[in-house]
Amino acid sequence: MSELRQTVIRMLARPAGSIGFAIVALTLLVAVTAPLIAPYDPAAIAMAKRFAAPSFDHWLGTDHLGRDNLSRVIHGTRLALTIAFPAVLSAFAAGLLLGLVAGYVGGLIDRVLTVIADTFLSFPSVILGLALLTLVGQSVLNTTLVIALSLFPYYLRLARGLALSTRHQPYIKAERSLGAGRGRIMFLHLLPNMLPPLLVVVAMDIPSAIVIEAGLAFLGLGVPPPAPDWGVLLNEGFVNVAISAWPLVGPLMAIIFVTTGFTLLGETFRDIADPRLAGLGRRTGRFLMRRAR
Amino acid sequence: MITRRNLLLSAAALAALRPLGAGVAWAEGTTLRFGPQLDPGTLDTLTNVYDYPFPPFSTVYEGLTSYMPGSEWKPVNRLAETLELAADGTTISFKLKEGIQFHRGFGELTAEDVKYSFDRATGKVKLYPDAAEGDVSYYGGDFGSYKEVQVTGKYTGVIVFEKPFAPMLRLTLPYATSGLIVSKKAMEALGKEGWLKAPVGTGPYEVVSYTPNKELVMKRFAAYGGAAGQDAKSYPWDEIKVSLVNSSSAPTGAALTAGVESGDFDFTYNISPLDALRLQNNETVKAYVLQQPMSYNFLQLNVLHPKLANPKVREAIRYLVDVPALIQAQDLDVATRLNALIAPQMGVGYWPKAPVYERDVEKAKALLAEAGASALELDLSTPAGGQATAATVMQVIQANLAEGGIKVNVLLTPPDTYIKDKAVGQLSWSNYGGAPDPFYQFEWFTCDQFGQWNWAFACNADYDKLHEELAAERDEAKRTEIAIQMQKLMDASLGYIWVNHQVACAVTAANVEAAFDPNGNPYLQYFKKV
Numbered sequence: 001m002s003e004l005r006q007t008v009i010r011m012l013a014r015p016a017g018s019i020g021f022a023i024v025a026l027t028l029l030v031a032v033t034a035p036l037i038a039p040y041d042p043a044a045i046a047m048a049k050r051f052a053a054p055s056f057d058h059w060l061g062t063d064h065l066g067r068d069n070l071s072r073v074i075h076g077t078r079l080a081l082t083i084a085f086p087a088v089l090s091a092f093a094a095g096l097l098l099g100l101v102a103g104y105v106g107g108l109i110d111r112v113l114t115v116i117a118d119t120f121l122s123f124p125s126v127i128l129g130l131a132l133l134t135l136v137g138q139s140v141l142n143t144t145l146v147i148a149l150s151l152f153p154y155y156l157r158l159a160r161g162l163a164l165s166t167r168h169q170p171y172i173k174a175e176r177s178l179g180a181g182r183g184r185i186m187f188l189h190l191l192p193n194m195l196p197p198l199l200v201v202v203a204m205d206i207p208s209a210i211v212i213e214a215g216l217a218f219l220g221l222g223v224p225p226p227a228p229d230w231g232v233l234l235n236e237g238f239v240n241v242a243i244s245a246w247p248l249v250g251p252l253m254a255i256i257f258v259t260t261g262f263t264l265l266g267e268t269f270r271d272i273a274d275p276r277l278a279g280l281g282r283r284t285g286r287f288l289m290r291r292a293r
Numbered sequence: 294m295i296t297r298r299n300l301l302l303s304a305a306a307l308a309a310l311r312p313l314g315a316g317v318a319w320a321e322g323t324t325l326r327f328g329p330q331l332d333p334g335t336l337d338t339l340t341n342v343y344d345y346p347f348p349p350f351s352t353v354y355e356g357l358t359s360y361m362p363g364s365e366w367k368p369v370n371r372l373a374e375t376l377e378l379a380a381d382g383t384t385i386s387f388k389l390k391e392g393i394q395f396h397r398g399f400g401e402l403t404a405e406d407v408k409y410s411f412d413r414a415t416g417k418v419k420l421y422p423d424a425a426e427g428d429v430s431y432y433g434g435d436f437g438s439y440k441e442v443q444v445t446g447k448y449t450g451v452i453v454f455e456k457p458f459a460p461m462l463r464l465t466l467p468y469a470t471s472g473l474i475v476s477k478k479a480m481e482a483l484g485k486e487g488w489l490k491a492p493v494g495t496g497p498y499e500v501v502s503y504t505p506n507k508e509l510v511m512k513r514f515a516a517y518g519g520a521a522g523q524d525a526k527s528y529p530w531d532e533i534k535v536s537l538v539n540s541s542s543a544p545t546g547a548a549l550t551a552g553v554e555s556g557d558f559d560f561t562y563n564i565s566p567l568d569a570l571r572l573q574n575n576e577t578v579k580a581y582v583l584q585q586p587m588s589y590n591f592l593q594l595n596v597l598h599p600k601l602a603n604p605k606v607r608e609a610i611r612y613l614v615d616v617p618a619l620i621q622a623q624d625l626d627v628a629t630r631l632n633a634l635i636a637p638q639m640g641v642g643y644w645p646k647a648p649v650y651e652r653d654v655e656k657a658k659a660l661l662a663e664a665g666a667s668a669l670e671l672d673l674s675t676p677a678g679g680q681a682t683a684a685t686v687m688q689v690i691q692a693n694l695a696e697g698g699i700k701v702n703v704l705l706t707p708p709d710t711y712i713k714d715k716a717v718g719q720l721s722w723s724n725y726g727g728a729p730d731p732f733y734q735f736e737w738f739t740c741d742q743f744g745q746w747n748w749a750f751a752c753n754a755d756y757d758k759l760h761e762e763l764a765a766e767r768d769e770a771k772r773t774e775i776a777i778q779m780q781k782l783m784d785a786s787l788g789y790i791w792v793n794h795q796v797a798c799a800v801t802a803a804n805v806e807a808a809f810d811p812n813g814n815p816y817l818q819y820f821k822k823v
Contacts, residue, residue, distance in 0.1 A: 045692045048623045064685060065622065134706065224689045225703045239546040239681070243567050 002220065011271050017268035023261025031078040040068035042075040043226040051244040061246035064236060072228035073250035079229055080258070083140060084209035087147035092202050094148070095155020100194070103163025104186050114160070117153035125150040126219075133221040140223050143216065147209050156203065164193040196273040203266030207259035214255060224266050232253055297703030310597055324532040324822060326803070328552045328561030332506050332537040335494050335801050338470040339414055339430040345728060347534055348817045349509055350736055353396075354494035355520045357387055357407070358466045361817050364731045364809035365638060365649040366754040368467040370749050371520045372402060372474055372495065374448075376466075382457030382767050389448040393518035395476040396499035397491075402474065402518075404450035408442035409477035411452065415439050421485035421521045421714065422662040427487070431635035432471035434736060437764050439604050458763045459772065464730035477665065498533055507541075521818075528818045544588035545681045549559065553800045560807060562799045562815055565681060566624040569798035579806070581799040582627055583813030585735070586638035587727030588795035589621070589631055590680075595718050596788045605664035610720075612657035613652050613697040614690060620735060620793045622689045623682045633780040638811065641769045642776030648784065657697045667698070674704035675714055680760060687722055713744050721748045724795065729812070731761050731776045738783065749788030750757040 009016035030037065037058075044291040046066035060069035104173060110223045120128065121208045125147075132146045167190070175185055208228075217231025225232065230251040237248035303759055327348065333341040346359070357373035360366060360708045370376060375388045393402040412418045415436045420428040431489070437458030443451045465472040491500040495518065500512035501581035511533045519525050536558070538544070550568045552558035556575070564572075564580075572580040592614065594607050601607055620628050629636075633647035661669070673690055675683045684705060691701040701720070704711070723744070727734050737746035739757045756779055765776045773781060782790055797813040801820075808819035 043692060043695075045618070045689060047618050047689075050621075058676060064624075065688060137706065215662050220684075220705055222707060223683065239569060241563075242547040265674075 002177075003039055007269075007272055011265070011268050014268050014271075016264045018280070020264030020266075020268060023257060024265050027077060028076055028260050031081045032098060034074050035076040036070035038068075038074040040071040042067060042072045042228040044068075044094065049082065049245075051240070053244070053246060060250045062245065063247040064240050064243075069250045072166075072233055073230070073237050073254050076228040076230045076233060076251065077254060077258070079140075079223065079227055080213065080254075081224075083147065084206050087144045087209045087213075088202055088205045089149060090144075091148040091151035091205075094157050095152040095157075096159045096191075096194070096198060099156040099159025100186055100190060101159035101160075104167055104182065104190060107111075110160070113141050114157065116223050119158040120153040121148065121157070123150070125208075126215050127285060129216045130219060130221055133216060135211050137225045138221060140227075143213060145169055145222055146216075150212065151205060151209065154202070154205075155198065158182060158198060159194060162197065163190055166190050200266060200270040202274050203262065203269050206266070207262040210262075214251075230277050247271050295505050305379065308789070309598045311737070314594050316770065318563065319631050322470060323530055325530040325560065325817060325819065327533065327535040329536045329538045329549065330562060331543060331785055335489055335510075336490060336500065336503055338410075338473045338475060338492075339399060339432055339471060342429075342636065343641070344470055345726060345812070346816075347531070347814055349472060349498070349500065351496075351814070352498040352511055352533065352817055353492065353496045353500055354470075355496050356463075356466050356472045356474060358694060360729070360810050362810055362819050364464070364638075364811050366638075368462065371409075372755070376462075378462065378767075382459070382765070383454045385452040385461060387450055387452065390520060391448055391519070393495050393520055394516045395479060395495055396493045396514055397479070399479040399493050402476075403447050403497055403583040403770075404442070406474055406477050407450055408444055410438065410474045410735045411436065411442050413475070413480075414471045417441075418783045421488060422481055423484045425463050425485075430471070432469060435460075435471045435733075437461065437732075459764060459767045460730040460732040464728050464733050468728050468730075469733075473823050478676045493787075495520060497521060498530075500559060501532075504537075506537055509537055511535075525584075525818075529822045530782060530818070530820070539676065540669050550578075550800055553802060556802065558802075559805045560799065560801045560815070560817075560820065562797065564798045564800055566627070566796060566798050567793050570624075570673060571799055571802065577799045577803050579803055581801070581807060581809070583636075583796050583797045583799065583809055584627075584629070585810045585813040586629070586636035587729055588725065589634065589636075589727060590619075590686075590722075590724050590792045590795060591631065592790040592792065593721040593723050594790070595677045595715065595720070595750050596786060597715050597750040598719050600666075600669065601719060603664045603666065605660045606666050609660035609664070609666075609697060610694065610699070611659040611787065611790050612653045612660070613699070614790050614791070615693050615793055616650075618689050618693070618821045619686055622685045624795070625678070628793040628796045631793050633791060634734050634783065634789075635776055635780065636794055639729060639731060639734075641772050642717035642734070643773065643779045644780045647780060652693075652789075654696050662696060669698070669702075670700040670702065671719045672702050672704055673720040673722065674707040674711055674718070674723075677706065679722070683722055683724070688722070690722070699752070700815055704730055710799070712748050715743060715750045716750055718750075726795075727812070732760070733774070735763065735779055736776045738789075749785070749786065751786040751788035753782055753786065 044067060049062050050064055052058055052062040058068050063069055080159035098113050101169060102110040126191045128150045133142060136142045170188060170261040173184060175189055211223060217229040218235045221230050223229045233251035235249060240247060309735050313796050335341050357371060357376060358368040359371045360368055365570055372389055372393060372483045373387045374390045378387045389402060389404060395402060408592045413420060414430050415433045416430055420430060421465060425707045438455035440455050443453060445451060449505050479654045480488055490503060497514055497517050499514045501510040501512050503509050513531050517525055546565055547568060549561055550564050553561050569580040569582050572578050585633060594610060616630060620630060631651050633644045635642040637643045673687050687703045692701055693700045712721045740752035743750060759775050759779045763772060766775060801809060803808050804823055806821040807822050
């Protein structure tokens with residue numbers, strides 16, 4: 001517990017960390033309290049007030065159906081996180097477990113799991129998402145699963161690499177010679193040592209998941225209406241941009257704001273968790289994969 | 294725009310003139326560049342997806358008659374010099390203008406070509422000499438009880454029907470692509486592949502190249518025999534280029550108008566009404582808002598679906614839908630509300646006393662309670678490639694029905710078969726293109742249209758019988774009577790909620806004046822440089 005507190009304190013001590021932390025905290029607060037702080041029902045249509053410019057009643061104006069832009073962005077925050085968190089966490093859990101097994105057990109299981117992961121990796125996330133969502137249909141659950149599917153191979157390859165490099169460490173060999181079983185070695189000894197670098201990737205992947213989801217929705221394959229998805233708001237705003245640019249402002253700022261926040265937080269966390277990686281760019285996972293080989 | 298006066302003048306000139314023959318001196322050479330349009334799928338008159346005189350069908354081919362730009366549905370003779378309907382309505386005698394040439398040296402138009410074209414449309418001869426199994430005409434229905442064309446001379450013939458078929462003169466000959474005349478000789482010489490690459494008609498423009506989903510290039514037909522008579526002298530374009538896209542890559546919104554605004558195109562059709570409104574203040578372009586009284590938007594309710602089988606539920610939905618809001622959601626403050634299928638502009642078949650259902654949420658709730666329908670959840674979808682505003686409209690329907698306690702799932706990308714499956718489809722937002730004869734308008738709601746266009750799955754033997762009577766009846770007052778009865782049956786079926794006539798918007802460069810038929814279809818050859 002004290003280690004966690006220490007990590008948090010060290011993160012907040014850095015400017016990027018404190019800014020990231022503040023943005024993420026604010027985002028979470030907005031998401032949790034969305035129904036309380038949104039001035040209007042995000043789906044309430046008012047045809048008489050279409051494309052209104054910002055005013056005291058509608059701080060960010062209204063969209064093509066007279067819906068309040070601000071309320072839609074606020075509710076969209078909740079939706080974005082509702083999809084991004086479970087998607088990344090389930091990708092992380094599945095990738096970690098399968099990667100650990102593949103790396104430690106090796107052999108046929110390793111080869112099969114690696115081929116599966118490589119197959120998914122060969123598709124760009126959005127293309128894979130488009131194909132799968134066309135097959136299974138649009139819903140919050142399906143979008144979450146599709147994003148998780150597109151992210152889990154990274155975790156699998158990363159976890160496998162870490163397991164491979166750790167299994168030959170003297171302390172693991174010692175444990176094995178003491179007669180410890182596979183399960184005990186994997187979950188008690190390998191796992192705790194693999195978590196920090198993986199958690200860094202989790203923090204960095206939240207914005208990726210948000211952007212993938214918004215991208216799918218922008219292309220018309222996200223969460224079905226009337227959900228105020230940021231990607232949908234961008235799409236609708238883009239179609240009518242010549243009439244009014246205000247519907248675009250909210251979702252655009254929200255995506256920039258939230259992805260910046262999570263990225264700053266993730267990068268600070270990475271610097272603290274593994275100083276060797278400090279200053280490296282995004283996609284730490286890929287770097288680690290290469291390192292693991 | 295072509296005024297009614299101009300229209301009458303040119304029609305009078307047409308009637309007076311003999312064909313002009315080849316070698317007409319043309320005005321300065323220019324190219325008309327037509328911005329992104331949906332690919333018609335094929336340039337064949339019988340398998341394209343348009344089925345109405347949209348370019349290239351209005352430029353490459355001609356029929357015995359055609360409508361003219363303007364606002365009146367008054368056919369004028371094109372290839373036909375005379376056309377006469379027999380008193381009993383079962384035959385139409387025609388005499389062709391002499392000396393009319395087909396493109397690319399395929400010879401003179403004769404009555405044999407008319408016979409071949411109509412036999413081909415109705416499946417009496419193969420679609421191509423080397424037709425594959427699936428190559429069939431989509432539009433045989435446009436010919437009713439067509440029996441044959443009796444060729445009585447090089448230029449004369451008689452179109453024979455089993456029983457009278459009134460829509461032939463209003464719909465098939467002047468409007469439908471199936472009524473256009475193709476060259477028998479060219480078809481036999483070119484075969485399917487050659488034909489589809491560059492088909493051969495008698496129109497003022499011939500196909501230079503056609504690259505699906507990319508571009509169609511047409512050039513002025515030098516040996517144009519002049520079915521359009523004096524008119525053709527004033528066609529200012531040496532070349533017409535149409536940029537083609539497929540429905541999934543079709544640009545929308547400002548992206549569609551950008552080409553004209555930047556000067557890359559001279560004309561773009563089907564821009565959004567909001568863009569048309571915006572461009573009205575732009576001096577470098579000209580925006581057009583065109584009523585399309587034959588085309589209509591409506592909601593179909595699958596009467597066979599268990600969730601909608603109770604008429605009270607369908608009635609409740611009718612009271613929940615806010616029709617004016619749906620029209621507004623299409624950005625169409627200029628659109629006319631539709632109370633029944635046939636528009637007054639049709640001239641025949643209009644039902645002036647059609648009921649106008651005002652929104653009444655309380656009444657709807659009471660009806661739902663009577664029907665015992667609680668926690669009702671319905672799917673609403675529209676076919677892919679529909680109108681750009683479909684998603685917006687469906688969200689308004691969703692919000693409307695939510696007020697009555699019905700949860701609506703909007704399916705933006707349903708599988709192709711979804712709507713057409715009577716066991717699956719529920720609510721369908723539908724945008725149908727129409728044609729200037731009530732027979733055509735009613736055709737899509739007969740029992741044998743299940744799985745095709747009748748997505749309400751309302752089948753009524755009386756309706757089908759009346760539809761047959763409508764085909765045979767020539768007296769316009771009696772046709773209107775029949776059409777009103779049919780619209781009453783549709784109303785009673787509670788399978789349809791009528792919303793509005795469509796509106797098409799277009800934009801041209803400031804120095805181009807566009808011309809449209811009474812349903813808002815562009816006639817490119819009549820576009821003028823100003």
